Amino acid sequence: MSSAAAEQSPGATSTTETSTEPSPSTSTNRRQPYGQGFLDTISTGWAERPESTPPARAQAPFAAARRDAVSAAFPGKRLVVPAGELKQRSNDTDYPFRAHSAFSHLTGWASDAEPGAVLVFDPRAHGGHDVTLYFRERADRTTSEFYSDASIGEFWIGPRPALTGVAADLGLATAHIDDFESGDGDLVLDEDDDLTRFVSELRLIKDSYEIGQMELAVQVTADGFDDIVANLPAIIEHARGERVVEGVFHQRARSDGNAVGYDTIAASGPHACYLHWTRNDGAVVPGDLILIDAGVEVDSLYTADITRTLPVSGRFTDVQRKVYETVREAADAAFAAARPGVKFRSIHEAAMQIIATRVAEWGLLPVSAEEALDADKGGHHRRYMVHGTSHHLGIDVHDCAQARRDMYYDGLLEPGMVFTIEPGLYFQIDDLTVPEEYRGIGVRIEDDILMTADGPVNLSAAIPRTADEVEAWIAEGRR
Numbered sequence: 001m002s003s004a005a006a007e008q009s010p011g012a013t014s015t016t017e018t019s020t021e022p023s024p025s026t027s028t029n030r031r032q033p034y035g036q037g038f039l040d041t042i043s044t045g046w047a048e049r050p051e052s053t054p055p056a057r058a059q060a061p062f063a064a065a066r067r068d069a070v071s072a073a074f075p076g077k078r079l080v081v082p083a084g085e086l087k088q089r090s091n092d093t094d095y096p097f098r099a100h101s102a103f104s105h106l107t108g109w110a111s112d113a114e115p116g117a118v119l120v121f122d123p124r125a126h127g128g129h130d131v132t133l134y135f136r137e138r139a140d141r142t143t144s145e146f147y148s149d150a151s152i153g154e155f156w157i158g159p160r161p162a163l164t165g166v167a168a169d170l171g172l173a174t175a176h177i178d179d180f181e182s183g184d185g186d187l188v189l190d191e192d193d194d195l196t197r198f199v200s201e202l203r204l205i206k207d208s209y210e211i212g213q214m215e216l217a218v219q220v221t222a223d224g225f226d227d228i229v230a231n232l233p234a235i236i237e238h239a240r241g242e243r244v245v246e247g248v249f250h251q252r253a254r255s256d257g258n259a260v261g262y263d264t265i266a267a268s269g270p271h272a273c274y275l276h277w278t279r280n281d282g283a284v285v286p287g288d289l290i291l292i293d294a295g296v297e298v299d300s301l302y303t304a305d306i307t308r309t310l311p312v313s314g315r316f317t318d319v320q321r322k323v324y325e326t327v328r329e330a331a332d333a334a335f336a337a338a339r340p341g342v343k344f345r346s347i348h349e350a351a352m353q354i355i356a357t358r359v360a361e362w363g364l365l366p367v368s369a370e371e372a373l374d375a376d377k378g379g380h381h382r383r384y385m386v387h388g389t390s391h392h393l394g395i396d397v398h399d400c401a402q403a404r405r406d407m408y409y410d411g412l413l414e415p416g417m418v419f420t421i422e423p424g425l426y427f428q429i430d431d432l433t434v435p436e437e438y439r440g441i442g443v444r445i446e447d448d449i450l451m452t453a454d455g456p457v458n459l460s461a462a463i464p465r466t467a468d469e470v471e472a473w474i475a476e477g478r479r
Contacts, residue, residue, distance in 0.1 A: 024478035033263060034148075038088030043142040053168045059300065060171040063108035066202060070106065071121060071129040073198050079129070080188045081106060081199075085113045086151065093464035096153075096259070101395045102189055102199040104301050107177045108170050111258040111299045114161065118180055132179040137163050194396045203394055210394060211450060212304035215419050217257070218448055218459045220296040221304040224252035225463055227479035228292060229310070232284075238313065241265040241284030249294050257296040261303025262397045265293035268312065270429040272442025275387055286313040289320055291442055299394050305420055306460050307446030314474040319437050321467050323418035323425050327443045328465060330354035330423035336391055338413060338421070338449065338456040345409050348389040351423040356381040359425075364434055383433070384425050393418050393448055415453045 040081040070079065099113035101315040108117055117135035124130060136152065138160035139145040147155040154160055167174040182188075187195045206214065215433040228235070231248050235241040253260045267277040267285045274290035284290055290312055295304040309324060311317075316324060325460035337350035352373065360369035365380050392399040392408070398419075399409060424444035427434045447460045462471040 021474060039369060042063060042147055046141050046355075049122040051162060051429060052163060052165055055168070055215070056171040057108055057169055059110075059209050060169075063106055064171060065207070066106050067121075067131055067316055069202060070199065071131070074121070074187065074195065075127065076123045076405065077121075078183060078186050079195060079315055080182065080186045081119040081121075082189065083113050083115065083117040083119075083135075090149055092150075098259075098301070100189070101203075101301065101399075102196075105199070105203060105395055107172065109133075109166075110301045112161075113425070116177060117195045118177065120180065130173070132175050133166065133170065134177045135161075135163075135166070136177045137161070141412065142383065169323065184354075195401050197404060201402050201404070201407050202355050203400050203415060204392065204403060204407065204411075206394060206418050206450075207416070210302060211371050211416070211418070212303070212452070213298060213300045213392065214448065215459060216392065217261070217296055217302050217304040217305040218306070219297065220252065220256045221294065222460065222463050224249045224294060224296060225306070225308060227252050227288075232310075232312070232474065232478060235284050236286060239283060240281050242268055242271070242282045244288075245284070245292060246280045247292070249292075253296040257298045259297050260296040261297035261305065265291065265307075267293075267442065270440040270442070271427045272309070272444075273426040273440065274442075276428070284312055287317075287325075288312050289316075289441060289443065291444055293444065295397060302449055303393070303395075303397050305393055305397050305446065305464065306448060307424075307444045308463060308465075308470070309443045309445065310470060310474060314478070316467055317472055320441060320443075323427075323438070323441050324443050324445075324467050324470075326354065326358045327423050327425050327445050328467070329358075330389075331421050331445050331447065331465075334421045334423065335447075335449065335456055335458065339453060340415055340453060341415055342413055342454070344411050344413055344419075351389040352381070352385075355423060355425065364438075365462050383431075384427060385423065386426075387422075387424070389423050390421055393420055397411065398476050412450050413450055417451040418459075419449055419451075420446055428465045 038301040057170045076089050081103050083103040086094040086097055089095045099109065102108050103119055104113060109117070117133060120134060121129040122132065135384055138154060146153050150156045152160065163176065164172040176266045189199065194336070225398045227248050228245055231244065235244045238244045246264045249264055250260060262400045263278040264280070265277050266280045267274060268282050268290040269288035271282050272289055289309050290306065291309045293307040295306055296304040311320060333354050334347045334351040337346045356369040356372045359381050360364055360372065364384070365372055367378070367380055422444055424442070426442040427438040427440065429440040431439060445465060446460050450459055464470045
């Protein structure tokens with residue numbers, strides 16, 4: 001039963017013997033008034049609910065270290081980091097809540113975070129900050145909120161956390177949201193450029209907890225890709241097979257993780273040439289390729305971001321294989337270029353060297369590969385790969401997005417960074433600059449990479465990558 005179908009809608013209250021709140025019958029035209037018998041008895045007959053004090057969760061000490069870094073960077077400043085509020089989907093239904101990434105990163109409160117919570121750094125007179133997490137604690141069952149408020153009442157949404165339990169869980173002082181007072185001089189995340197930039201750059205280097213969560217997200221995502229391959233016959237049979245791909249992957253994401261980290265791209269045939277195809281309403285036809293860009297977000301909110309391109313029939317045609325292996329060659333060149341101390345942009349430049357060289361060899365460019373690669377006068381090859389080759393990855397699928405350019409694109413690769421490598425080639429169905437046999441072919445291969453002191457590690461290497469491996473994967477999955 002959705003809140004839209006319920007007798008009481010969010011914010012409704014009713015009168016009890018101990019409450020002076022207004023009756024819901026005066027509010028909207030679809031609320032059903034409660035009978036006096038209900039009002040007289042609803043607060044009685046409940047078993048005692050024991051308070052629990054859980055041990056601190058695994059990420060608590062890591063979140064504390066991140067807060068210390070923020071405190072040191074903003075001495076004497078009062079900092080406010082909101083979790084965010086529920087967002088309306090339609091009328092009185094909301095999207096599933098996901099806390100702001102910086103809030104989760106600094107608290108360790110992830111998929112179970114409360115809407116409306118606020119993390120506050122109050123400066124001490126002699127340096128440092130007192131840090132408090134404010135949120136709306138669960139209401140006592142003697143209050144009308146318990147049964148009449150569909151947005152926060154426990155009768156509607158289930159048990160809510162207590163201040164003491166969250167304090168122990170996160171290793172962080174807590175207080176009721178009613179005690180929070182904002183000030184004119186506060187630095188508020190997403191309103192203050194310096195604070196927003198700092199917490200974004202703080203995530204450029206992942207700690208050991210984050211790396212473990214990224215490895216977990218990749219593993220669950222790999223299982224999701226296996227599920228897709230195993231279900232290819234049913235996918236092909238359905239008129240909107242792209243939707244079946246999306247649904248199969250979503251089942252794995254919800255069963256073994258929290259959700260998908262972003263809208264799944266299930267792009268078959270010419271749809272694979274649209275970089276952010278998420279409509280996913282097309283057929284999956286033997287003879288075509290299907291490009292699947294998907295990632296599982298685990299309960300800690302860390303997400304994978306992986307792309308594989310599959311021949312629907314199980315075998316690549318000669319042209320499909322040529323395009324596919326060129327993209328893989330570009331990905332391998334980018335991986336080889338990624339080393340500690342080199343610029344992040346070197347990854348893209350290495351991939352572009354391969355892409356420009358191969359499409360020039362195929363006669364698709366009006367200039368040579370060298371001319372196309374000229375930074376000022378070239379770029380002709382980018383018609384067939386307009387996007388970048390790499391981005392940082394973590395608690396956001398495009399992580400650290402507010403970091404300065406000299407820390408990101410022009411920054412140096414360091415151990416602890418996690419990023420994608422994802423070259424592609426896309427020949428639109430109506431692109432007259434390429435021979436007809438290429439048109440409608442779109443290929444992308446995307447892996448998640450951890451930089452270590454010894455060089456890059458491909459976290460998603462176990463998911464088949466070469467054309468031969470992909471064909472064997474599909475053959476095995478169909479048995």
